[in-house]
Amino acid sequence: MKSHRFWIIAFWFYLGILLAISISAYLRVIPTEIARFPYYDTVLHFVLLGIAAYLSHLALNKRQLHILGTALPLAPFIVFFFCILDEIIQKFTPHRSADIVDLIADVCGIIVFTYLAERTSIRKTSQF
Numbered sequence: 001m002k003s004h005r006f007w008i009i010a011f012w013f014y015l016g017i018l019l020a021i022s023i024s025a026y027l028r029v030i031p032t033e034i035a036r037f038p039y040y041d042t043v044l045h046f047v048l049l050g051i052a053a054y055l056s057h058l059a060l061n062k063r064q065l066h067i068l069g070t071a072l073p074l075a076p077f078i079v080f081f082f083c084i085l086d087e088i089i090q091k092f093t094p095h096r097s098a099d100i101v102d103l104i105a106d107v108c109g110i111i112v113f114t115y116l117a118e119r120t121s122i123r124k125t126s127q128f
Contacts, residue, residue: 004061004122011059018052022086028095042105050109053079057117076114080107 024030034040057075064071083106091098 004058007055007058007061007122011055014051014055018048021048026093026096041099042101045102045105046109046112048109049079049083049106050113053110054113054117054120057114058120058122061122062118073114073118075117076110079110083107083110 021030037043053076056079057073060075063074065074065077066072083103087098087103090096
């Protein structure tokens with residue numbers, strides 16, 4: 001269990017940051033200066049959800065689902081589920097908008113960062 005404790009702590013810390021960003025967007029308290037950067041929203045979707053997939057995949061110790069004889073990583077599906085849920089909520093929120101481009105950026109980030117997590121070795125520490 002100690003072997004991936006770092007990834008569990010990192011995941012929960014990052015989840016807190018991600019929730020703070022999300023709540024800030026719903027409350028419209030994100031600085032407007034960020035809008036000066038072209039495609040900032042798409043880039044942030046790619047990076048923020050990608051990091052969530054990376055950390056959650058390692059925190060879950062690269063756990064997999066076996067569907068029709070194929071092993072698929074579990075964490076990206078969980079992250080994608082919450083991406084879909086957030087886009088649905090945005091559709092019904094007056095000052096937010098659901099966007100397919102954001103969802104595509106989410107999926108691309110999830111795929112790329114899950115690939116990077118797969119290539120990351122989880123050190124095994126000795127337990128005394």
